[in-house]
Amino acid sequence: MVNILDDYALMSPLRYRNNWLKLSIVTFGILTGVSSTSPFTPLLIALCMGFATVYFGRIPFKFYLKLLALPAGFVLTSAVIIAFFFGTGDILFSFDVSGYTLAVKSGGLNMALLVLSRTIGGMSCLFFLSLTTPMVELFAVLKATHFPDSFVEIAMMMYRYIFVFLEVAMGIRYAQTVRLGYRDFRTSFRSLVMLGTNLFIRSWEQGEKLYLSMNSRCYDGKMILLEEKRPVRMPEVLLTCSYFALVLSVFYLTRGITLI
């Protein structure tokens, strides 16, 4: 099977903690990180969130690093570009490329570092959420925030059948591969088209079967979601509060401070 973030979230011990607490931690992290003017606050947030994900959420450290490497790659390239093309101030260093001078100015470098740290901070918050809160739990949250029922119900069924069709698609793809369906570009293209058509028809049929089976269980147009009650415990509140306090004080103390 492929690594699906949701699978890790389902296994994570943090899954059974209060969803709202987790959501507020993440929202707080993202908002503070984005509004921070120094790179220290987002980096602190990234550190805390990373620690929480790996230590409390029991996510393998290596896997977490790999996961973080993906957005980090993008951000690094954009940081380099920002450093070279934006900002004013002292020229830190420069070089000539066929008559054109490329220079890194202090303002640009600061901006690049800020973008870098904000993105890493934000990503670590989002990963914390997606690695500790499976979709299954988020449905209950959506329901509680008074999203339209039909929207939540369709989302629930889509979630379930994504996995059914993923399996079907992988099965078909494998069957095509063993019969050399992906030998060259032409055959690959043809196979992919067939896979798509087949999946479409399958999902259509699945829909009809689903309707039959739901009807057999007296479906009358409503699905009630039973949200499990998970009270927030005292240690969790204390930990969250001290985390908030720490981040806020760093936010206040380091405001406007730049690295260079």
Add this chain to the structure above:
Amino acid sequence: MVVLETKDLSYSYPDGTLALEDINIKIEKGKKIAFVGRNGSGKSTLFMALNGTHRPQKGQVLYHGEPLRYDSKSLREVRKNVGIVFQNSDDQIFAPTIYQDVAFGPINLGYPKEKVEKIVTDTLEYVGLTPLKNKPPHHLSGGQKKRVAIAGIVAMDPEIIILDEPLSNLDPVGADEVMDLLNELNYFGKTIIISTHDVDLAYSWADYVFLMNNRRVISEGVPEDIFRQTENLKAAYLRRPVTLEIYEEIKKRGLAKIKSCPRDIPDLVQTLRSQHLMWVDVPPEVEVGDTINLGILYGEYAMDSTYEAINCRVLHIHEEGLAIVEMDRKALRAGSIGIYDTSRYSHDELMRIIKRDGIECVGAMGKKSKLIAEEDDIYVHVTSGVIDRSILNALSGQRCLILTHDGMVEHALDRIRGYMEKSGINIPVSVANPLLEK
């Protein structure tokens, strides 16, 4: 009492393909019923007609003698009472977690929240899935998914449970678990209807069988009759069950009693002639037709268990004092079957009983008992076909203990007593931890 009935039922699909033709069936309450036929013979379509999904063009379906009406209120009533478990569990399980899927039916019945929670918790406990209740369905094995699908139906407490090919794509252990569950449900009064093309399953399990082919029911009756009609079986593209096949072959060779119809292995063993011929040394005065006593046989004469050979009839006298005798085997030490009710489980007590009674073979029946055995590291020799296997072992002199729970205790006792009645062999059977009166 007839719960479900069809009269001249015919159905064709919207595209005009005829799918069912003149079906007349009567389903008795509390029975185990099998519809047997090859793929495409109309079993699934018939099931959909029975719960009102397909509306027949001709004829009618009667539930408790009342013709089915197709307004939504009547349909709800029927569907609550006639539950269908689909062949492919993925068609049926659509909620993101097991718990929510099982809760779907009871919620639709409009029960209050507390009642729904109680029903779902009980049902999950019953099918042995409580530890998995927060998992999404794609993390389960085929057998577990099937049990979830069954739980989803059981949670609505229907009178009749219909299962379309319940064992397709299941491994033997998963299949046994599902069948155990069905037997248990049936024992507590549910009418169970399955469709299958597995003749062995239908023959050994069902009380009543409908043979289907080409959109029609071509034959119906008790399995002993149905599966001996070779012509009908051939017409339905099926074959005879293996048990029956073996029986016919050993009967041809004169090794089995005639006029039996063994449905399972204990039955089959029972049909064997208890004849045993042996060369022995005899004193010169013995003549043909005499009855002699050989005493206790052991070692190379009795590989599995020592036995007593008395009343041996001399068939032939050979030279040098050798003779051929025919003897009745009689186990020296009678085997026994104890039944341990795991709903009053205590590890120490169980261990004491195993030691005290010299138990050589422990079997676990039902998911709950299997889980207990697994958790407490109790070595279980038999996990499938437990009652049959215990009878067989007891017959060859072993002491067996069956771990099971609640109503299944009675079921096991009934089954063993039934065998004793049929065979005339007495096997000591008792509940190892009886409920003490206070």
